[in-house]
Amino acid sequence: DGGITQSPKYLFRKEGQNVTLSCEQNLNHDAMYWYRQDPGQGLRLIYYSQIVNDFQKGDIAEGYSVSREKKESFPLTVTSAQKNPTAFYLCASSPTLLAGDGNEQFFGPGTRLTVL
Amino acid sequence: AQKVTQAQTEISVVEKEDVTLDCVYETRDTTYYLFWYKQPPSGELVFLIRRNSFDEQNEISGRYSWNFQKSTSSFNFTITASQVVDSAVYFCALGSYNTDKLIFGTGTRLQVFP
16 A cells, blocks of 8 residues: 555654654655644644755754655654654655645654653 | 635534535635645544636535635635534645645634534
């Protein structure tokens, strides 16, 4: 089955620690995205990537970093510089980057990060 | 500026009632796409529909229907005879030709009570 996997589903970390969230897709999509969702709020874009070894900052990139070494993988690191990291993180992919081409985004199941 | 507004934060209905979720968008592009996604309690967003700016025909899929009106920049979503399983957060999103990301609204939480 094609799709997006995110691991782990729940993640706990101590304040001051970096943590990496995994995102893998087998849809052969070029574009991948990371979103943050806080309770009662919409999706906010953290980073996105059009192709391997290329990525762009979204609306709330501070305190986060990403890499795109393989087409299938787009891990997100939440660094200790992120002041309020507790949130639900969603990874998504689409065939190409251009939203105006009608490309829907396919979403993973999400990772719920809690900082203790 | 691109923007999507979902003014209804939360809606509660009793099963079998019809309910309409509103979506108003702003864009200067003439070519764009509108989307609706459903986010059930499990958290994963599920794609429901895509509509391009040149097609104003309403669409019906089972109990779901969508009304696209360019004159009012709206793309509203109606659930007929709602069911408990429809309880979720629903997001409207806009993809314009000249942008490389989807613009999401803040979502509407729908609660359907038995």
